[in-house]
Amino acid sequence: MIKFTNVFKAFPKGGLALKDVSFHIAKGEFVFLTGHSGAGKSTVLKLIYAEEPVTSGEVRVSGFNAAELRPRDVPMLRRRLGIVFQDFRLLEDRTADENVAFALEVTGARRSSIPARVMRVLTQVGLAAKAQAYPRELSGGEQQRVAIARALVNEPTVLLADEPTGNLDERATRGVFQLLRDINASGTAVVMATHDLDLVRQAPYRVIELQEGALVYDSAVDEPREAASP
Amino acid sequence: MNLTVRESLIAFRRAPLLSALSVTTIAFSLFVVGLFGLVAVNLQHALQDVAERVEIVAYLLPGTPIESITLAEKDIEAFPEVQSAAYVSEDSALARAHAELVEFRDVLQELERNPLPASIEVKLKPRFRDVDHVNEVADRLRGFGFVDDVRFGRDWVEKLDRLRGIAAAVGLVVGAAFAVVAIIIIGTTIRMAVLQRSREIAIMRLVGATNGFIRRPFLLQGAIKGMLGGLVAIGLSYGAYTLINRWLIQAAFFSKEQAVAIVGFGTLIGLFGSAASVGRHLRRV
Known part of the structure; x- marks a missing residue:
């Protein structure tokens, strides 16, 4: 469903962000994308959701070929993805349910269907009781749950999460991670970029590790490792 | 309510100052255009009044029989350019001179013989009151055997023509310049709204x-701002017109069509300004 073949990505000012990266992520998989900051995790995600063009190589996502993507295809691709960030990216002047509804409104969902769909995902992330709260009235973990609800409301086949627990304390991290696992258990593929190795060790999921733009380890292909890399 | 409409209206509530600024700048730009337009409208009116008096006078040879004159009068009135042709006899010419040239009243009184020739005064239809048509009609009048001489204010007609041309050109240039300024201003305010x-x-x-x-x-918002600006400009122009009318001179205001055109122009300016600035921003992000 997501397939990288010999992907190179050059920085605009020179140098390579990604060097010859190839991997394949199947439907319903849970994949950790690990590596130090600057290793290329975010770049991989940006190539998946077509925020950046590929320099060379092939990126295929959910039937779209990044090289052949026309500007008007990009929104259609993104409607099949859910995207979550470290900094939540919620609209401060809208309540939790309005933030979630926003994703439906701006993609042209039928208006009458919106309230029910919003409540369903808010219930799924455990925030139905705080639907009317503004982001500033919510904790970090709760805000991330709203962001996840917004990513889910369009029923994506893949959820991309870029350091989703990077701003959260330990307890909130556990909660959000459990939520992502539940989402994956119900059939949605999850690609989670993180440098939290404790989290990676907790779960038996596939790990793709990047180092300075190169793929150095893929647990689906390589031998399992004794100890975690630094 | 439709989402697009709601979103564009929210902008007015969210940034009332910025919105008021855009509307005001457009209003003032259009107001200046409007003031110039008012001058143009009134100049045009004045020119029309003046042009109304443009006439060609064909002086007749003495002793021309009245029957030929009446026939010629009919012929001339049948010219497509001609609005009216009026015969002025020697006697009525003298009477008119008597009435109009007060200083010469004594001289005229002492005349033994009427020195003034009879004439046919020809008035042209409004759309033919320019140099070319006046010349043409004058030439045709010379063709009548009993016409001694044809006079018309040639220089005057030419000057009138030139004045009209200058008024139109200045109107276009000033109007275009202000339209550009208004487009830049609304582009900037929409850009601020976009950045805000x-x-x-980004989330969308x-x-x-x-x-x-x-x-x-954003486009709708720009169009609404432009339209409001146009309406305010019409209001300001009306205020100015009322003042001028009361204190200075009798003036004319825009016709309904002209007023609608100004508001429509404001709307277009708003639309173009916002289209340019939103387009640029979206390409960059």
């Missing part, structure tokens, strides 16, 4: 909103 909402736009793009969808509320 860049976070929102992230969840898969199309560019058209993102653009629409």
Whole structure:
């Protein structure tokens, strides 16, 4: 469903962000994308959701070929993805349910269907009781749950999460991670970029590790490792 | 309410000062255009009044029989350019001179013989009151055997023509310059609105909103601002017109069509300004 073949990505000012990266992520998989900051995790995600063009190589996502993507295809691709960030990216002047509804409104969902769909995902992330709260009235973990609800409301086949627990304390991290696992258990593929190795060790999921733009380890292909890399 | 409409109206509530600024700048730009337009409208009116008096006078040879004159009068009135042709006899010419040239009344009284020739005064239809047509009609009048001489204010007609041309050109140039200024101003205010909402736009793009969808509320917002600006400009112009009318000179105001055109022009300016600035922003993000 997501397939990288010999992907190179050059920085605009020179140098390579990604060097010859190839991997394949199947439907319903849970994949950790690990590596130090600057290793290329975010770049991989940006190539998946077509925020950046590929320099060379092939990126295929959910039937779209990044090289052949026309500007008007990009929104259609993104409607099949859910995207979550470290900094939540919620609209401060809208309540939790309005933030979630926003994703439906701006993609042209039928208006009458919106309230029910919003409540369903808010219930799924455990925030139905705080639907009317503004982001500033919510904790970090709760805000991330709203962001996840917004990513889910369009029923994506893949959820991309870029350091989703990077701003959260330990307890909130556990909660959000459990939520992502539940989402994956119900059939949605999850690609989670993180440098939290404790989290990676907790779960038996596939790990793709990047180092300075190169793929150095893929647990689906390589031998399992004794100890975690630094 | 439709989402596009709601989103574009929210901008007015969210940034009332910025919105008021855009509306005011457009209003003042259009007001200046409007003032110039008023001058043009009134100049045109004045010219029309003056042009109404443009006439060609054909002086007749003495002793021309009245029957030929009456026939010629009919012929001349049948010219497509001609509005009216009026015969002025020697006697009525003298009477008129008597009435108009007060200083010469004594001289005229002492005349033994009437020195003034009879004439046919020809008035042209409004749309033929320019140099070419006046010349043409004058030539045709010379063709009558009993016409001694044809006079018309040639220089005057030419000057009138030139004045009209200058008025139109200045109107176009000033109007275009102010339109450009207004487009830049509304472009800037819409750009501020776009930047103010860049976070929102980023999220819209992230969840898969199309560019058209993102653009629409801004375009509508620009058009509404332009329209409001146009309406305010009409109001200001009306105020100015009322003052001028009361204290200075009798003036004319825009016709309904002209007023609608000004508001429509404001709307277009708003639309273009916002289209340019939103387009640029969306390409960059």
